[in-house]
Amino acid sequence: MQRAEDDVRDALPALYLKLRRFAFTLTGTEDGADDLVQITCERAIRQACQRDPATPLVAWLYSVMNNAWEGERELPPNTEPVSEIPDHDYRSTMVFEDRLMLRSVRRKILDLPEEQRSVVTLVGLEGFSYKETAEMLGIRIGTVMSRLFRGRHALSRMIDMPSRRSVAGQDL
Incomplete structure (x- = not known):
């Protein structure tokens, strides 16, 4: 039991x-x-002995996080939402235009309904399979596919939609 906790604790950073x-x-x-993240780390360490070793650790942690989020809707009051998902670890190899496009997409992901945001992030940004995503979120694969389709479709509309400008009171 202590070994499982130590393994999870060591992998978290x-x-x-x-x-x-x-x-x-x-x-x-x-x-x-x-x-x-704090709640997830605490729960993961406490529940480490319940983890199936056949499940990749990161997938199990996402599942723990999703369960925490579902059960902890009353998190402490937050500050105003920020306008984009932090860049973090995947910006170093991209060319400038790709980074701008990715930043734009990440901002738009925040405008999606929550259930679509999580599926689009896990499949589209993190590269998990439909099956892995379904297991992490505790939903059916068909639900993953439909949420992903709707999320991608909504993102496509948001990104391709030309901005409307007004000149002398007239919409262009």
Whole structure:
């Protein structure tokens, strides 16, 4: 039992950025993400002996986080939502235009309904399979596919939608 706790505790620092990015996707705020990561880490250490070794640790942690988020809707009051998901660890190899596009997409992800945000983040940004995502979120694969479809469709509309400008009171 102590060995399982130690293994999880030792792995958490290397997974912090991934956990925080997913937490931010769920909560939409920096403070909320910090709180959710803290709750997740505490629960993961306490529940380490319940983890199935066949499940990748990061997938199990996302599942613990999602369960915490579902059960902890009354997190402490948060600050105003920020306008984008933090860049963190995947910006170093991208060209400038790609980073701008990714930043724009991440901002738009925050405008999606929560259930779509989590699926789009896990499948689209983190690269998990539909099956892994379904297991982490405790939903069916068909639900993952439909939420992902709706989320991608909504993102596509948000990103491709030209901005309307007004000239002398006339919409263009």
